[in-house]
Amino acid sequence: MNIIVPVKLVPDLVEELSIDASGTALDTAWLRMIINEFDDHAIEQAILLKEKTGAQVTVLSMNIEGVDDLLFAAAARGADRLIKLNGDFVNASNNHALARAMATLIQDLKPDLILTGVQAHNDLDGSIGPRISNYLGMPYVGYISGVNISDDKVIVRKEYPGGLIGEMQVSLPALLGIQAAEQPPRYVAISKVRQMMKTMSIEELDLATLDSMGAPVVNRMFQPETTERATMLSENAEDAANQLVNIFKELGVL
């Protein structure tokens, strides 16, 4: 069983985001990039399957700053093979082209199962997973929070609103969009990651040139304009607590 997990670095949303001089993109100068949280779950799900069935897990990501740390951390959690993709990711933001280029490379890795995150929060055309599945002729199901391998198929838990689950069976090879692993992503000690840096190597593959045709063109980006922002209370905890007590009284819940 050959499991491939494509992983994306995305801006950390806890940090301040600003828009660059063109007005159409995020200012990358100050962005702190972290692993897309759903990809963290996808790696975890892959490792859980490896522990249950003895699969080989390959994690691949684009070669931008932070990628080595990300890949070695994945290895410390149990990934067997690490790949970074060389390409022009700054000017390319076309998921049609990116998916096609990635599909070509992934095909050579002979995947039985591809696990992506259910979505990344920073692109406008999205749907990398479904696109790759289409180019590789595989079925795709997303919003997955549980996977079991059973011979030539997987049994998955697909989430619907309100906590409803659809149990589906999907024949392999297949691509799944992971929302949550069956267990929270495991923690690994830094010492173990350091050890991986010494013992594991990262392979490099070149992506085909990405043309930008077919991607939505952003006219402008802006922070949400709101008419009714919150009335801000004190930033001092003691004072804010007093204000909240009064508000609760006014609202009749205290």
Add this chain to the structure above:
Amino acid sequence: MNQDIFVAVEHLRGKVSDISYIMLAAAHDLAQNTGGKVVALLLGLNAQQLAGNLNADQVLYADHSLLTDFNPEAYQRTLIGIIDEYKPRAVLFGHTSIGTDTVGCISAQLGLPLVSSVRTIEANNKLISQICGGKIMAECNLPEPIALITLVPGGYKPEQGQSTQSPPVTAIPVQVLDGLRILLNKYIEPETSDVDISKEPLLIAVGRGIQNQDNISLAEELAQAIGGVVCASRPVVDQGWLPTSRLVGKSGSTVKPKVYLAIGISGAPEHVEAITGSDVIIAINTDSAAPIFNIAKYGTTADLFDLVPALTEKIKNIKG
């Protein structure tokens, strides 16, 4: 090629989802600009009656036993056939478990542009998408030739997409659907629990800002003091710190309490869509740019680890 706006209607176990009505409302905005009709695409088995209150000029209905429940592959194939034949100006999908499973493959298969997470349609058919967890909005034009769009809630009310007059329904032939590689085995009902957060009047909600399982007790003590119930955002539930029955959001419950106190929650769209029915939202978050402050009535950037215990103390003193 025509100027019509198609809407891929979503329904689950015999009920049309709110996002379908929201899409119909948005489709009317688009159609007004293009001069086309609003056409609802309904897929199902003996499901014509679901068309009854759709605010559409026309419904195209595909009936097939393999369309009884949502199946990504069956939906893709059916819709690819319809889009290829009718060539509408745009097709709307929900940014949901059903819509996003369907639209990506269609975009790849037909080579059509996709704009996702669209919240509103503005003058001249400018599409406004919500990205980066609600912190950034992006505007783009309606792409050519056939625009595929996924819609998030928040920009339109479901009532705008409902009508008291039934639209005309036209049955259309369905493609051959054999050889599906995806099958629905069964539905698994949500866990039942002691409390139903959708009915509680006072909710103390905790998010990732709470940092670890031990700290959940801070929220529990506050809830106990004031007489409320603890609920959570997705990361807290995914970590196993609270059960799924306490999850608020797109994949959990929709809530409408008198007071919703959000502690260490950023206000991502998937969380916010389920709390806008609250009478009053109050947010505690150290990030003054957190989107939660855009929908809260009151907010403070005080640190939750200082504020929550102080608040609990004061309430205990008052209640004696």
